[in-house]
Amino acid sequence: MRIFTSCCTIDVKIFSFKYINPQHLKYLISFILILCFSVSYSQSRKDSLALVYYQNARQSIQENKFDEGSNWLRKMFALKTVLPDEAAYYYGVTLVERQKYVKGKEALQKYLALTSDTGRFSNEARSLISRAEGFICRKCNNTGFEEVGDSCMYCGGAGKLLEDCNVCHKKGIEVCTSCLGRGIRVVDTGLGKSYHDCSKCDGKGIVECHACKGLKKKEVFCDNCGGIGIFKKKIPCNH
Ligand SMILES: [Zn+2]
Ligand SMILES: [Zn+2]
Numbered sequence: 503m504r505i506f507t508s509c510c511t512i513d514v515k516i517f518s519f520k521y522i523n524p525q526h527l528k529y530l531i532s533f534i535l536i537l538c539f540s541v542s543y544s545q546s547r548k549d550s551l552a553l554v555y556y557q558n559a560r561q562s563i564q565e566n567k568f569d570e571g572s573n574w575l576r577k578m579f580a581l582k583t584v585l586p587d588e589a590a591y592y593y594g595v596t597l598v599e600r601q602k603y604v605k606g607k608e609a610l611q612k613y614l615a616l617t618s619d620t621g622r623f624s625n626e627a628r629s630l631i632s633r634a635e636g637f638i639c640r641k642c643n644n645t646g647f648e649e650v651g652d653s654c655m656y657c658g659g660a661g662k663l664l665e666d667c668n669v670c671h672k673k674g675i676e677v678c679t680s681c682l683g684r685g686i687r688v689v690d691t692g693l694g695k696s697y698h699d700c701s702k703c704d705g706k707g708i709v710e711c712h713a714c715k716g717l718k719k720k721e722v723f724c725d726n727c728g729g730i731g732i733f734k735k736k737i738p739c740n741h
């Protein structure tokens with residue numbers, strides 16, 4: 503305990519300004535200022551680099567050099583700086599022009615969402631989206647595989663299966679909980695005990711299993727299809 507306490511005291515002494523030599527404090531402040539300056543410097547350097555990439559990208563797109571334009575834009579995205587909404591539009595243009603219709607449509611939709619459909623290039627974006635949609639297979643979204651629903655082979659489309667009841671272990675009956683299997687109910691009247699047939703089990707001591715209602719089997723959801731009876735599978739698209 504004493505060791506722990508003395509450790510804490512040492513820590514406090516190191517990190518408390520009171521114990522720092524004024525000369526050292528000067529160095530510490532300079533260090534923090536340099537750190538702040540270099541962080542903001544590197545941020546502004548990134549911003550100006552992003553601007554250069556963006557201008558190059560737009561120039562390439564204007565010259566119909568879409569591969570080149572896309573490369574500049576990707577370099578700009580890699581800088582992870584704040585970008586203008588139009589960057590999504592230009593990226594969409596390069597993708598659609600390079601026949602990457604699905605991704606192109608996504609980028610253009612992102613642009614429309616970012617600008618709430620009122621951006622400078624909204625009309626162009628919308629017409630490019632409909633152009634891209636002309637090349638996108640409705641069945642497989644150009645993935646080459648279509649998702650189709652097939653009747654689940656485990657449950658035959660019912661969505662549920664019959665399983666052996668694990669409460670009664672396939673017997674369909676269980677011990678009466680009211681008389682604990684004795685078949686009689688004891689009532690203490692105060693003048694002595696009276697014995698009655700248990701009304702729950704009619705004196706038999708056993709009742710129908712509450713879980714399977716005596717059927718010895720119970721319904722459970724089919725795990726294979728998640729209880730919907732349909733199993734989704736992917737088949738090659740014939741587009
Ligand atoms: Zn298809
Ligand atoms: Zn049962």
Ligand SMILES: [Zn+2]
Pocket residue numbers: 678679680681682683684685686700701702703704705706707708
């Ligand atoms: Zn009973």
Ligand SMILES: [Zn+2]
Pocket residue numbers: 654655656657658659660661662724725726727728729730731732
């Ligand atoms: Zn199933």
